[in-house]
Amino acid sequence: MMNPKKPGLVSPAFLLLVVLTGWNDLNFKGCISCFACKTGGGKSYGRCAVKDDLRPIFKQIEAADALILGSPIYFGIVTGEMRSFMERLLFPYVTYTDPPQSLFPKKMPTGFIYTMNITEEMMQEWGYQQLFDNNQRLLQMAFGASESLCCFDTYQFKDYSKVVADRFDPEKKARRRREVFPQDCDTALAMGARLARTPG
Numbered sequence: 797m798m799n800p801k802k803p804g805l806v807s808p809a810f811l812l813l814v815v816l817t818g819w820n821d822l823n824f825k826g827c828i829s830c831f832a833c834k835t836g837g838g839k840s841y842g843r844c845a846v847k848d849d850l851r852p853i854f855k856q857i858e859a860a861d862a863l864i865l866g867s868p869i870y871f872g873i874v875t876g877e878m879r880s881f882m883e884r885l886l887f888p889y890v891t892y893t894d895p896p897q898s899l900f901p902k903k904m905p906t907g908f909i910y911t912m913n914i915t916e917e918m919m920q921e922w923g924y925q926q927l928f929d930n931n932q933r934l935l936q937m938a939f940g941a942s943e944s945l946c947c948f949d950t951y952q953f954k955d956y957s958k959v960v961a962d963r964f965d966p967e968k969k970a971r972r973r974r975e976v977f978p979q980d981c982d983t984a985l986a987m988g989a990r991l992a993r994t995p996g
């Protein structure tokens with residue numbers, strides 16, 4: 797679910813689905829703290845001044861009706877690429893004013909889809925929920941209403957017999973892939989359709 801090689805643009809003015817794993821062909825880094833986006837009266841106020849492959853993507857996001865981010869969980873957080881992307885996307889919009897404001901030119905519903913190897917029970921126990929809540933709060937500050945969706949107990953390897961991973965029961969994993977994963981995909985699709993219909 798989370799490994800497309802490119803961000804999928806379902807329809808430019810309708811729904812932008814950004815999935816970052818596998819964006820190895822895009823050249824971008826995290827925020828470099830240049831503060832051009834925070835410099836009052838500057839030409840980059842409220843915009844990221846760094847010129848790299850994210851620039852056209854930020855333009856597409858400004859034109860979109862809804863935004864969905866997706867990331868697998870790596871060591872308890874989103875991928876490094878997703879972190880870098882979020883720094884660059886969100887920092888220019890959220891102001892340091894009191895109270896903070898958003899410089900994003902409109903309201904836009906957003907969602908975040910997470911996939912992970914662990915079960916829902918382990919996720920609760922290990923405190924991942926706090927990360928999801930933090931990301932949701934950040935997206936709300938920048939764009940407006942936001943929701944999160946989790947896909948648990950993913951089928952990580954194409955062939956479990958070829959990897960050293962005896963912690964997992966391949967049959968149980970395969971069953972879940974067959975029976976639950978398609979429902980997860982349907983839920984994700986429904987979220988996308990709902991967000992795209994939600995007025996900003």
Ligand SMILES: Cc1cc2nc3c(=O)[nH]c(=O)nc-3n(C[C@H](O)[C@H](O)[C@H](O)COP(=O)(O)O)c2cc1C
Nearest residue numbers: 797798799868869870871872911912913914950952
């Ligand atoms: C470097 C790395 C670290 C990972 N760390 C975690 C983790 O901390 N918790 C977890 O549940 N899954 C972890 N996983 C498993 C991925 O989350 C899992 O493979 C992913 O959800 C599968 O979805 P995908 O098919 O969309 O990649 C890790 C995988 C990799 C490659």
